[in-house]
Amino acid sequence: MSKLTIKTLAKELGLSIATVSKALKDSHEISTETKKKVLAMAEQLNYVPNPYASSLRKQKSKTIAVILPEVADNFFSLAINGIQAVAVQKNYHVLIYLSHESFEIEKAVVNHCYSGRVDGVLISISSETTNAEHIQKLQSENIPVVFFDREFESLEAPKVITNDYESGYLSAKLLLEKGCKHPVFLSTSLSLSICSKRAAGFAAALSDTGLQTNNYQYVVDCTGTQEMIFDQVKDLLQKHKEIDGIVASVERLAMQIYMVSLSGHINIPKDLKVVAFSTLETAPILNPSLTTITQPAFEIGKSAAEVLFTMIEKKKHSIMADTTVILPSTLIERDSTAV
């Protein structure tokens, strides 16, 4: 903790506390000469203004919080870079909090954002989150909140998302065009709107193509640690040898599909075609290269941060509440869906 207060600094300089304080704030009331003297002494004595006291006065933290499930997913790493690109321009600090897909942790970190600690919050909810009271509380404290990627659909707040339904539709259509007769959608959590929308788009494509889907379960939930996902995928593919195509709703599912195929001598794409929602940089150098629905992760982060700063600067949170920015994803065909 800093022991050196503005009082000590004033005493050392033989100036009043008010003068030193104004000089440090670059006030026009103070002469350039005095300012220089104060700053020189402040630097010499290693004076650091107390951020808490200073925040109490200014009611501005110059800090935003980003709450997201994990950073091991490439999507979130890129989104953070997009957020940071905007924050740096605005001279703001970015605090990153991870929920690790836990509702309890998410609530605890949201509670850490209250009362002047941050000026705004960007959030991508955990897969366990099924109610939004903790986020509503933030809003009621006048802290602006913007959702990116994983939104809470029924809550009124600005959202920056991608076209999940259409992407789900396209992914199924691709598998059907490549000759798949029993494609499945591997979901991570249907309570997440991104996942349920992707699944709905997937289902719609099957239905539109006239595929008989009443005799099999074409949306399969798959969660847990990497090892648990591996076991679930392995089990699924062993029990249902008719499955000839998979859409992985998130990146880490795709990795485990590849690991299972490696361990069980399943040939991708001959036996099984794979499409993944993923921004994985290694997609082109995987064996085989992976067909992806690539989300504009950096742009989603950037756009969400821009909306948040508009709210912070204009202090009109309510008029932004129905803002929804949709940035489309891109289907990139590679060898994992080759005929």
Next chain:
Amino acid sequence: MSKLTIKTLAKELGLSIATVSKALKDSHEISTETKKKVLAMAEQLNYVPNPYASSLRKQKSKTIAVILPEVADNFFSLAINGIQAVAVQKNYHVLIYLSHESFEIEKAVVNHCYSGRVDGVLISISSETTNAEHIQKLQSENIPVVFFDREFESLEAPKVITNDYESGYLSAKLLLEKGCKHPVFLSTSLSLSICSKRAAGFAAALSDTGLQTNNYQYVVDCTGTQEMIFDQVKDLLQKHKEIDGIVASVERLAMQIYMVSLSGHINIPKDLKVVAFSTLETAPILNPSLTTITQPAFEIGKSAAEVLFTMIEKKKHSIMADTTVILPSTLIERDSTAV
């Protein structure tokens, strides 16, 4: 900002401010009945204690900061998970700050950690960082600092690192055993001690094996954006067709070596053998699967956090200053170095 103060709460309850304050702190001076009444009203009115005011009183933020270059690197994602595993147990919040490999940003975020905002700092320095004054200032303010992975060698502070020299040695030895005659070490920044140690180990192995190294540059610096790295690697391999083995000092260099080989019809491992310092989960499913020196990333994060909490709890920072924890990395041979 919270408008509801403890004063309002006291007025609403018809109690003194001191009583309400003590009740909220679960003081033994207050009856259980009164406590229940206060808590119920606090919840009903959505009262949130002001963290700044509360921090000023308690001089404890219950928060630690993690400062690191990026999260797109899998090593850092895993290290963060290790740090968070310890922090959750201690009931601490973790703030993650990214330097994006910039010394200027690193200094700015370090400055954000002063004066009660955080109780301790875990740092992995940027590749541009060549002086440690900003970190020394933290220490002089009595904020404990622990380095993980990327340390600042000459600064006295606890360090949790891996055996970089030995790993560099092993990586070169493997390439030589597999028949390489002109192996090179791709460095990201020799000012980083992890990189210079890996390079030194690499050089020592060449020398021990009696390889003639005076006629070629076997350590090549390679930095910048992914595109810039791609161009540098491409250029290197085109100009020096004698290069038959590469050690990538960090993960993202390995990815670009693969991309260049893909674009330029260079066969890995026939024409070029590749070893990478990497915790990349996709290493086994790359084309070909990638031989790695895998750092114990999670454990490094966990151990660094444990050292930091010891310092925070014991308040004896100086006696920990010469603590160096070395957690060894593992060489995992895969197809990229096959004969």
